[in-house]
Amino acid sequence: MRNLDMDLLRSLVALADHGTLKGAAERVGRTQAALSLQMRKLESQAGEALFRKDSRKLVLTEGGDVLLSYARRILALNDDAVQALTRSRVSGDVKFGSSQDFGESWMPTVLAQFRKAHPEVGVEIRVDGGTKLVNAVDAGEIDLALALGLGERANAICIGHLPLVWIAHRDFGWNKREPLPLALFTSPCRFRTKAIAELDAAGVRWNIGLTSPSLYGVWAAVNAGLGVTVRTPEGLLPELEVVDRKFGLPNLGSVDVSLYLAKGARSPAVMNLVELLRERLAQRIVELDARTPNGVIARRPGRFGVVVGRKRAPAIAA
DNA sequence: TCATTCATGACGAACGTCCC
DNA sequence: GGGACGTTCGTCATGAATGA
Numbered sequence: 001m002r003n004l005d006m007d008l009l010r011s012l013v014a015l016a017d018h019g020t021l022k023g024a025a026e027r028v029g030r031t032q033a034a035l036s037l038q039m040r041k042l043e044s045q046a047g048e049a050l051f052r053k054d055s056r057k058l059v060l061t062e063g064g065d066v067l068l069s070y071a072r073r074i075l076a077l078n079d080d081a082v083q084a085l086t087r088s089r090v091s092g093d094v095k096f097g098s099s100q101d102f103g104e105s106w107m108p109t110v111l112a113q114f115r116k117a118h119p120e121v122g123v124e125i126r127v128d129g130g131t132k133l134v135n136a137v138d139a140g141e142i143d144l145a146l147a148l149g150l151g152e153r154a155n156a157i158c159i160g161h162l163p164l165v166w167i168a169h170r171d172f173g174w175n176k177r178e179p180l181p182l183a184l185f186t187s188p189c190r191f192r193t194k195a196i197a198e199l200d201a202a203g204v205r206w207n208i209g210l211t212s213p214s215l216y217g218v219w220a221a222v223n224a225g226l227g228v229t230v231r232t233p234e235g236l237l238p239e240l241e242v243v244d245r246k247f248g249l250p251n252l253g254s255v256d257v258s259l260y261l262a263k264g265a266r267s268p269a270v271m272n273l274v275e276l277l278r279e280r281l282a283q284r285i286v287e288l289d290a291r292t293p294n295g296v297i298a299r300r301p302g303r304f305g306v307v308v309g310r311k312r313a314p315a316i317a318a
Numbered sequence: 319t320c321a322t323t324c325a326t327g328a329c330g331a332a333c334g335t336c337c338c
Numbered sequence: 339g340g341g342a343c344g345t346t347c348g349t350c351a352t353g354a355a356t357g358a
Contacts, residue, residue, distance in 0.1 A: 021324060034348055036325065041347090053355095057323075323356080331348080338341085 006078060008042040009071040011035055012050070016068050020057055029282075042067075091120040092269040097133035097145035098125065100215035105235040107146075110280045114273055121269045134260050143265035146277060148232065149190050149255035156258040159278045160285050162232035164191060164252035165242045169225045174247055181209035181227035183218050191255075195230040198250040234284075257281060 014024040015035065025035040039058075043050050050064035060068060098107050111123065126133070130147030137145045137155065148162070174180060180199065184192040199206045209227035212218045215235075222229045223239055230252060233242060243249065259274055 020322090022322080031349060032324070033326080033350080037347075040325095053324080319358100321356100321358085323354100325354080326352085327350105328352105329348105329350085331346105333346080334344090336341105336343080338339105 004045055004067075004071075004074070005042070006075070008038050008045065009067075009074055011038045012042060012064075012068060012071050013075060015039065015051075015058065016060060016064075091118075092267050093122040093124065094144065094267075094269050094273055095124045095142040096126070096273065097136055097142045097147075098127050099130045099133065099145075099147045100127055101148055101232060101234050102146060103127035103215075106280065106284050110276060113280070114276050117276075118269065118272060121272075123273075137260045137262045140262050143262050143267075143270050144273065145260045146257070147260060148257055150258060150260075155261050155263070157261065157274065157278075158256050158258045159281050160257045161254040162234060162257055162285065163254050164194065164230060165233055166195075166228050166244050166247065166249045166252070167222060167231055167233075167236065167240050168228045168243045168247075169223060169239055170241050172222075172225045172228070172243075174228070176247075179205040179207040180247075180249075182206055183210045183212075183221035183227040183229045184208065185215075185218060186211045186213045191230045194252055198252055202250040204249070257285075 011024065011028050011030070014027045015021065018024040018027060021032045021035050021039075025032045028035065030038070039051065046063065046067055048063045049061050050067060051058040052061055053059075096111075111125065114121070115123065124142075126136070126142060128136075130145075130150050133142070133145035133147055134150055136142045149164075150156070168174075182195065184195065187193075196206070210217075210221040212221065215231075218229050218231075219235070219237060219240075221227060223237060228243065228247075228249075232255065236242075244251070259277060261270070261274070
């Protein structure tokens with residue numbers, strides 16, 4: 001009886017989900033060439049062709065579809081088993097703070113996964129601005145915070161980078177003879193400062209259409225077509241789009257995504273959550289990369305994506 | 319023509335096995 | 339135990355095919 005390699009099945013699922021070797025390779029932390037070799041090995045193990053070429057992409061054959069269905073179940077069972085083995089060993093409480101950018105998007109799913117894996121761990125959640133959360137970490141009010149664009153600090157673990165992009169409603173039109181209306185956070189805000197500086201440097205006239213102290217207010221204004229805002233693509237509503245290229249707006253570069261740990265907060269419960277966040281964010285960045293209109297993330301030069309080593313994504317040092 | 323994607327060859331690192 | 343060797347699997351560089 002032949003055995004199917006679990007790593008190869010994981011790559012198969014990534015390839016089926018992503019549609020291209022290149023994208024799938026980034027997701028699993030390998031090169032495109034390595035993934036190509038893996039899929040050939042999997043075909044050898046399966047004893048039949050799993051893919052056929054459709055122009056420049058690879059699509060599953062009938063056999064590939066059958067194996068994919070089994071692969072998802074095998075991997076789910078594997079992950080359940082791993083979770084079951086670690087479940088009983090971790091207990092305690094975690095006070096966790098998340099930036100508003102993540103609070104409503106993928107964070108609920110991640111926390112549900114953590115809860116399922118560690119039902120004995122009590123989790124207290126706080127959603128707020130990044131600066132406030134990091135201050136709370138420093139004051140020992142919370143154990144851990146996930147925040148954007150606050151740079152390197154002694155207690156920070158940088159787990160990736162996201163591009164800063166211009167975002168507007170799909171129907172939003174801008175007459176370039178008029179100032180660009182902006183919907184931004186109330187000052188002080190790093191993204192706001194950066195956006196205004198870049199517009200000024202590029203000679204683009206602008207005015208403040210709306211300011212809000214909360215992300216919900218900013219999204220609501222942009223969704224209503226009141227102006228353009230500056231965020232990462234995380235939490236992008238379906239009606240909104242990245243308009244860097246559409247309006248020829250200046251490149252805003254990228255922001256770091258970091259976890260901030262309170263002094264003495266490295267309990268097993270906290271470090272398990274750190275590891276889960278690191279892993280899920282890596283996947284999330286790749287998803288955002290694939291979904292961002294116009295390929296803004298993939299095409300723009302600079303530091304994006306997950307922080308990985310030359311060969312494999314390393315574990316974050318505890 | 320250029321950008322994107324996949325395939326392939328060359329090479330190197332890690333690991334297992336064998337033999338002394 | 340440790341060195342030699344073979345195997346496996348990774349990266350990098352490059353070419354071919356394809357689409358805009």
